[in-house]
Amino acid sequence: MPVGEQKLDESFSSGNDSEELLKSIKPRTIFERVKVIYTRDENSFLSHKCFSYLISEGLLDMLKNGKRNMEENNLIKVSIDDDIAWEFRKEGYWVGIITNDLEYTDFELSFIKLLLSTSRVNFPIQNENNQNITSLIAELFVKDLKNTTEYDEWQFGGSDYFKSVVDFFTSRNTAIQAVLPAFPCKSSNLEKVSGPLPDRGEQMALQKLITFARKVKEIYKPGIKLWIVSDGHVFSDCIAVDDDQVNVYSSALKNLYQTLKSDDEDPIQFSSLVDIFSLNNSLFKETTLKDIQIGHYLDTKIDEEAEICRKILVTSCDTDSGSLMRDINTPKHPRLYLYRGFSRFMTEDLEFHPIATKLSRKKFKKIISKVAFEMIKRNDAYSNLVELFFPFCLRLSIHAHKNCGPKFGIKLLDSNNCLVINSLEDHKAPILTDLLHIPTPWHNSIVEIDDKKVLYAIKSGHIKNGLEQGKGSGGWNLEKMCFELKNLKLN
Incomplete structure (x- = not known):
């Protein structure tokens, strides 16, 4: 049986590991508590993204006239029936979220303030009808970027979903915002890559995105802004890459981008966990994170800043409370197939890592199982984080998807060249x-x-x-x- 397809009771789920995980039911994270994120002025809602809440006609009056309490970090707390609205004044408008009415820790209040002050939610009021332009951009996406899968659902609702996201921006006559978690670092496997730095492959990938942005601007004057959000520090310790090497790769990638774009354009913006969590001006107190433990199974160098980011990520957005373990122990469950895919991939990626030669095959399989499990959990948390901080953005992915939304797979390497x-x-x-x-x-x-x-x-x-x-x-x-x-x- 291939390493990636071993029975769970032979590796990760054996013994106390499985029992402890299944017993550890965690409290709801802040991600799970957010029901809607919005911006408003005194007269109307400017934009809103609903997760599990419908905007009612009387909500605006309740926000303006309800009891408003000032909390730490200039947060305004408003009680709304069984829920709470948290608002923050920003550049002449209010940005807010609605959550359930529970006790909130210092960490969660800091996260809420960060979310309200930095998430990409401020857009003009809808006032244009640019559906023809939206359709042209969708056609361009299919022609130049989209990755098509065997079970593609673009024609069965995916196209409409894509257009609805693009139309959010074109109807406001503002630049389309897209977010792409990608460009983490080079693989540690030198049987795959030339070395640790960006090379011709990254050059072609960035050039493809720049060219796509130029074509969008020819169709639609406000253009498109592509956010590349590096997931390097999300997974670096799982893929046998030192944290500082992620930093070196990211810096070199940004320098490469500067050589490819012209002086009068800047269609790509780079972000990372460090940027999202604003660690240079952090609201998070060290005491709120000191007891958070991150699973490390490979011998990599851990950077303190990157580790803080991982702790914030899993504390705020890891929604697993034992369900993943149950899923991958359920025959034919989709998450079981995902787990096997991660296991196969990491077995190949770590084939020449020292840990593969030092350990017995059985122990190596167990490490691979733990790494794959950890990667799925972090991937879920990271996806949730992106949804919170880029709630209106078109979500692009370097993973294959059925393209029915909300994520759409793209090819960074152009088959034409x-x-x-x-x-x-x-x-x-x-x-x-x-x-x-x-x-x-x-x-x-x-x-x-x-x-x-x-x-x-x-x-x-x-x-x-x-x-x-x-x-x-x-x-x-x-x-x-x-x-x-x-x-x-x-x-």
Whole structure:
């Protein structure tokens, strides 16, 4: 049985691990308590995103005329029937959330203040009818970015969902906002990548996004703003990458972007956990986080700042209370297949990690199981975080989706100029057996073969093996930021 498909009772769920997890029912997180986020002035709601609450006709009057108490951090607390509204005055308008009426900790109050003061929620009132433009942008997305899956549902509601999000912005004649969690860091597996820094792959990916933004601006003058929110520190310790290496990669990526864009444009904005949580001006007290434990299963260097971010992330947005363990112990459950996909992927990614050679196969499988489980939990928490802080944004993903919303999968490597292949000999595209990963620059290497116009994305190990076997000449080209092969000999 493949490592990624072992029975749970043989690895992670065996013994006390499973029992302790199933018994640990955590209290509801702040993410689960938020029912709606909104902005308003004295006359009307300017924008709102409902999670589990419907805006009623009398709500505005209750917010204005109800008992308003000043809390810490300049938060206004308003009681509304069985709920609470939290409001914060910002640039001439109110931004607020409605939550259930429970006791709130210092941590949760700090998180609420951060959310209200920094989330992307302030947009003009709807006053335009730009549905034709919205349709053109949807067509452009399909043509230039969208990743299509075998069970794609774009034509069965996905297109309408996509247009409704875009129309939120075009009807307000303001720049479309899209958010893409991506560009974490290079894989630690040097049989996949050339090294730890961005290379030709990232260059092509950024250029593709810049080009897409330029085409949107030709159709729609306000254009589009693409938020790249790095998930590097979300998963770095799970994928055997030191936290400081994530910082080096991110800095190099931003520098690369500056060389690709023109001076009169800036369509991409970069963000990260450190940026979202505003650690340079943090509202969070160390005492509120000191008892939070993060599961670390690989020997990586942990940065204090990144660890604080992970603690804030799981404390505020990790909604698992034992359900994930039950799901992956349920035959044919979708989360079981997701868990197996993560396990297979991490088995491959950590194949040459020292831990794989030091441990027995059984112990290695158990570590992989724990890592996969931890990654799913953090991925869920991270998705929840993005939903809170970018509530109106078009949500893009480098993972394959059915494209029915709210997330839409995209391809960062353009098949017109870069083909993903399995080997140097046959140039066949890999068969993707799950909805987990679309090929990305940080899990592959780029190679130019015999000066062909089309480049190829492939695991670096195949290139190195080909050179060692005398199938061609060449190596790493520093100027081109990719491998270069000449006189390739095919079998």
